[in-house]
Amino acid sequence: MNNKYIPILLITLLLGVISSNLLLKKPTAPATNSGEPMGGDFTLHSMDGDVSLHDLTGKVALVFFGYTYCPDVCPTSLARISEAFKQLSEEELAQTKGVFISVDPKRDTPEKLKAYTQYFHPNIIGLTGGKDEIDRVSGNYGASYKITQKHSESAYLIDHTALIFVLDTDGKIREFLPHATSVNGVTSVIRKYIAEKSSITTPPAS
Template sequence: MPPLDFELVSESGAGIDEGDVAGDTVLVYFGFTHCPDVCPTALARLSAALRELDEAVREDVTVLFVSVDPERDTPEVLKAYTEAFGPRFVGVTGDKAALDEVTNRYRVSYRLGEPEADGSYDVDHSSAIFAFDADGDARLLMRDSDSVEAIAADIRRLAQQG
């Protein structure tokens, strides 16, 4: 996998790129805030894993929640969503071109469904968690179904490498 490299917009409304998280262990998850089950479950599992870590390790972890649904997931919506999972979670998104660039880079698929009469739509997306070490090198691909203990152990190993 290629190293961490992206240019998106953070939940604060400012631009964000890999330099903003340099030195941290970075976990990247692609999803959307209107996801009924997969996204909140995966992020809750990541949040629980972070709580298993010593504070010194936890403080050097950033979880980037990359929304592939920028139409609904404005910075304000992302901020409200990620706050539920903890201070180490940062929502990011971008326009279609920026999202396509980053999803193509990591071979992540997503597809916006056809709108319903009420304007709602589903989003199909990959559910892997990409893990990068403090140097921004890709090290692991975690499954959203991995146990909290396994995720915490993987993060500890990554942090020790940094």
């Protein structure tokens, strides 16, 4: 063998080993910068009172961080969630919840959030809180946001994470759906975790 090809061969073999290890390695839960698993319980505020994540135990929750003045990503994401909900049966819908968490507590009041989310679907709830509360929840979920294009104290845009966080019926993050996920894709994921819950709670046939 020509010696000049030996380094190339070694690199190829090394890449093959690395790829194999990545494929065989069991995926771990996402982690925040502190090393703690993402997610966890929280309590924020809606027009109808405080809402905690543990209140949604038994439901598949689709959590999205955004704001009502968002010109594009938020309305299209909520519209997609809404259309997915419309594909569910009444029984399936009763086992789901959409959660829209505002990253704009200065402008998004509980009243405004309720009107905004109800426009898309009655099964989506809007939550807000003080900046410290929002920072804590968004940080725990690995959702980032940053004010941009600020024209005045009340006129600005916000860059923010555009993922839909899918939480199972125990409130644990199971998937992150990209903004481009189709309506059918969202529906399929919801049904997957409803079915997972059913398989656990349904006793085996005797």
